[in-house]
Amino acid sequence: MSAIVVEELRKSYGGQEAVRSISFRINEGEVFGLLGPNGAGKTTTVEILEGYRERDGGRVDVLGFDPARAERAYRERIGVVLQQSQLWPNLTVRETHRLFAGYYRHPRDADEVIDLVGLGQKRDARVKTLSGGQKRRLDLGVALVGDPDLVFLDEPTTGFDPAARRAAWEMIRSLRSLGKTILLTTHYLDEAEQLADRVAVMREGHIVREGTPAELTGDTSETEVRYRRNGQEVVVRTTEPTRLLHELTTAALTEGRELEGLTVRRPTLEDVYLALTEDDDA
Amino acid sequence: MRLFWHQLRWEQLVFWRSREAAVFVFLFPLLLFALLTAVYNGTIYGRPASWALLAGMLGYGCANTAFAGLALLLISRRELGILKRIRATPLPTEAYLTAVLASIMIVFALQAVSLFVLGRLLKSTPWPGHFVSIVLTLALGGGAFAGLGMAITGFVRSLEGSSAVLNVIVLPMAFLSGSFGTTRHYPQVLRIIGDALPLKYMLDAINSVYLHGGQLWHEWTDVAVLAGWGVAGILVAMRKFRWEPREG
Numbered sequence: 131m132s133a134i135v136v137e138e139l140r141k142s143y144g145g146q147e148a149v150r151s152i153s154f155r156i157n158e159g160e161v162f163g164l165l166g167p168n169g170a171g172k173t174t175t176v177e178i179l180e181g182y183r184e185r186d187g188g189r190v191d192v193l194g195f196d197p198a199r200a201e202r203a204y205r206e207r208i209g210v211v212l213q214q215s216q217l218w219p220n221l222t223v224r225e226t227h228r229l230f231a232g233y234y235r236h237p238r239d240a241d242e243v244i245d246l247v248g249l250g251q252k253r254d255a256r257v258k259t260l261s262g263g264q265k266r267r268l269d270l271g272v273a274l275v276g277d278p279d280l281v282f283l284d285e286p287t288t289g290f291d292p293a294a295r296r297a298a299w300e301m302i303r304s305l306r307s308l309g310k311t312i313l314l315t316t317h318y319l320d321e322a323e324q325l326a327d328r329v330a331v332m333r334e335g336h337i338v339r340e341g342t343p344a345e346l347t348g349d350t351s352e353t354e355v356r357y358r359r360n361g362q363e364v365v366v367r368t369t370e371p372t373r374l375l376h377e378l379t380t381a382a383l384t385e386g387r388e389l390e391g392l393t394v395r396r397p398t399l400e401d402v403y404l405a406l407t408e409d410d411d412a
Numbered sequence: 413m414r415l416f417w418h419q420l421r422w423e424q425l426v427f428w429r430s431r432e433a434a435v436f437v438f439l440f441p442l443l444l445f446a447l448l449t450a451v452y453n454g455t456i457y458g459r460p461a462s463w464a465l466l467a468g469m470l471g472y473g474c475a476n477t478a479f480a481g482l483a484l485l486l487i488s489r490r491e492l493g494i495l496k497r498i499r500a501t502p503l504p505t506e507a508y509l510t511a512v513l514a515s516i517m518i519v520f521a522l523q524a525v526s527l528f529v530l531g532r533l534l535k536s537t538p539w540p541g542h543f544v545s546i547v548l549t550l551a552l553g554g555g556a557f558a559g560l561g562m563a564i565t566g567f568v569r570s571l572e573g574s575s576a577v578l579n580v581i582v583l584p585m586a587f588l589s590g591s592f593g594t595t596r597h598y599p600q601v602l603r604i605i606g607d608a609l610p611l612k613y614m615l616d617a618i619n620s621v622y623l624h625g626g627q628l629w630h631e632w633t634d635v636a637v638l639a640g641w642g643v644a645g646i647l648v649a650m651r652k653f654r655w656e657p658r659e660g
Contacts, residue, residue: 180500182656202502210500214657215493220429232418233501276501 132191133158133280133311134179139188141174148174150335151188156328158279161302161312163326165319167407170332172315173213173284179313180210180282193280206234209273209281213288216265219258223249223268226257227275234276247271247301263294270301280311287321299324319400329399333407346402354397358390415507416514423515427485436575437481438523441473442530448592449535456594459623462535467622468591469527470550471615475586477520478557480578483564485512491571495655513558520554545621545628552628553614556638559645560610566652585609610641 134156141149149171156162164172177183178190181197181204190197195204217226227244231237244253247267252260260268266286273281283302287295302325305312316322322329323343330340339346353371357364357378368374371394382389427433448469449462456464489495498508531537540546564581568574586592588606595606606612617634620626628635 182496182499202504205500205502208500210497212493212497215497217492217494217497218426218429221426225425229422230501232422233415233503235502272497 131158132156133160133193134162134313135189135191136175136179137189139175139178139190140186141171141178141183142186147335149178149185152332152335152337153188154330154337154340156311156313158311159306159309160327161306161314161325163322163329164313164315164332165317165322165329165403166332167317170407171335172332175332176282176284176313176315180208181205206236206276207279209276209278211266211269211273211281211283211286213284215269217257217268217272220256222254222256223260223271224253226268227271230272231275236277237275238277240275243271243275246274246304248297263290263297266290266294266298267301270298274305278310280313281305283312283314285316286314287316287318295321319398319403323399331403331406338406339402343399347397347399352397354395355393356395357392363391415503416511419503419508419511420514423511424518427515427519433481433485437477437484438519441469441476441523442526444472445469445527445530446534449531452593457619457623460535460537461593462531463537463623464593464619466527466531466537467618468586468593468615470524470618470622471553471589471611472582472586472591473523473527474520474550474553474614475557475582475611477523478516478554479561479564480582481519482512482516482558482561483568483578484575485516486562486565487568487574488571490565490654491657493657496657499655516558517551517554520550524550540622541625542621542627545626546618548628549614549617549621552635552638552642553617556610556614556642556645559642559649561645562649562653563645566649566654569658585611588612590615610638613637 132155134154136155137153138151139149139153140147140151152171152175154162164175166172174183178185179192179197181200184198193204193207195201197204221229223244224240227240231240241253244250247270249264249267249271252264257265257268270283270286286302287298290298299321302312302314314322314325326343328340328342329346330337331346332338352367352369355366355368355371355374355378366374375394378389445465448465452461452465454461486495499505528537528539532539564578568577588595588598588602589609589611590606591611595603598606613634617628617631617638620631620634621628
């Protein structure tokens with residue numbers, strides 16, 4: 131079953147095409163990562179699915195609804211974490227959850243959600259006293275309190291320190307284990323690699339590649355070999371790593387020297403991403 | 413309806429929890445009244461000065477609460493992304509906006525009651541004679557200023573400075589309309605400007621009802637002008653009101 135079906139979606143702002151006929155599907159229970167540099171059209175795409183923007187063309191079906199019609203029944207079933215948003219500084223964590231829980235017909239228990247996002251210790255703290263990472267957890271808690279089937283996470287860990295990011299990843303994994311479908315936008319490649327079942331890379335309004343992280347990195351058959359020679363870094367990309375290594379090591383052994391700093395590396399998602407998104411003329 | 417009550421309850425909690433809002437919106441007109449009555453003596457409009465100042469502060473309080481207070485609340489929520497966030501929940505727009513309006517009206521009603529009580533305590537001002545008329549007058553003024561408050565949010569682009577902008581509108585308007593005493597001795601230019609402002613007509617109506625024992629329904633001009641400003645505000649708000657912060 132598809133949770134989201136997007137076909138030939140288009141959107142322009144004042145003659146500027148932000149999204150140029152993209153299509154993708156997201157299955158129920160899947161974590162789908164939308165990647166791309168700033169201005170690639172990720173947020174526009176997500177905001178159309180969330181019901182904030184009207185599309186210019188194409189078909190969109192989310193959980194059987196057309197988000198453009200902004201039906202209440204649709205909003206009962208989605209949770210949204212926006213890129214930048216704050217909440218009432220003078221309410222407590224629990225009050226904020228209860229305020230939002232009241233908007234839904236079948237909300238989850240506020241205290242249960244607070245524990246789920248790891249704010250149990252901060253239950254009665256005012257929002258203004260929370261740290262940046264804790265505020266993002268609050269955002270997530272508020273998005274989950276309606277017990278949604280589909281959660282939109284727009285760059286959920288931007289500005290986090292490494293420990294907070296790991297914690298957020300754990301939380302997103304636990305959401306998946308609850309069977310939620312998750313649409314995640316990010317410009318952190320490791321985040322997509324860690325969390326997403328499938329990713330689509332956007333660039334200038336197009337989807338330039340789509341697949342599992344393994345498929346995307348497997349696409350490139352080149353292996354990168356690095357070593358130092360006379361203090362100079364040498365980088366060789368090859369489709370025949372065995373032969374190259376054999377030649378290099380044989381030569382080195384013959385000459386009786388060490389191949390300093392030798393590494394053999396498969397491309398990461400980051401390499402693929404950079405190759406896909408860098409300018410043609412760069 | 414359940415959602416309206418839910419939201420109204422929380423609006424009240426959010427308002428009174430925020431000390432800035434409670435002080436600047438609710439308390440400030442009361443404070444001003446106490447100060448003005450301490451320095452003004454004699455008569456205004458043929459009545460003790462404290463009576464007229466009480467009427468003036470009801471008008472100023474209305475503009476300060478229903479116009480500036482409401483506008484500030486909506487602008488700050490818009491710029492913080494709270495309005496956008498609420499749009500993604502099942503809470504219907506009408507339930508949200510009516511609850512916000514009802515909440516600010518409750519604040520203004522409490523403020524008006526407090527002004528009458530304070531006047532009674534400090535200067536033995538009388539209770540309003542025509543209760544229904546005074547309630548209708550304050551409600552009409554509150555509605556008109558709330559409409560204008562929603563309209564102005566469309567013209568204020570950021571949170572920084574918005575409070576100053578609103579005060580630059582409200583304070584001179586209150587001065588020109590006669591909140592702080594009669595405008596009879598003002599230069600003609602200032603009186604002409606005052607005559608174009610909605611607060612002038614609200615104060616006229618309050619003065620007629622509170623100071624001179626009139627009824628609101630005999631003050632047709634005031635009712636028509638106030639209603640006109642309110643409707644104009646709502647029409648502008650329908651075109652200009654935004655739910656989302658301007659993109660950085």
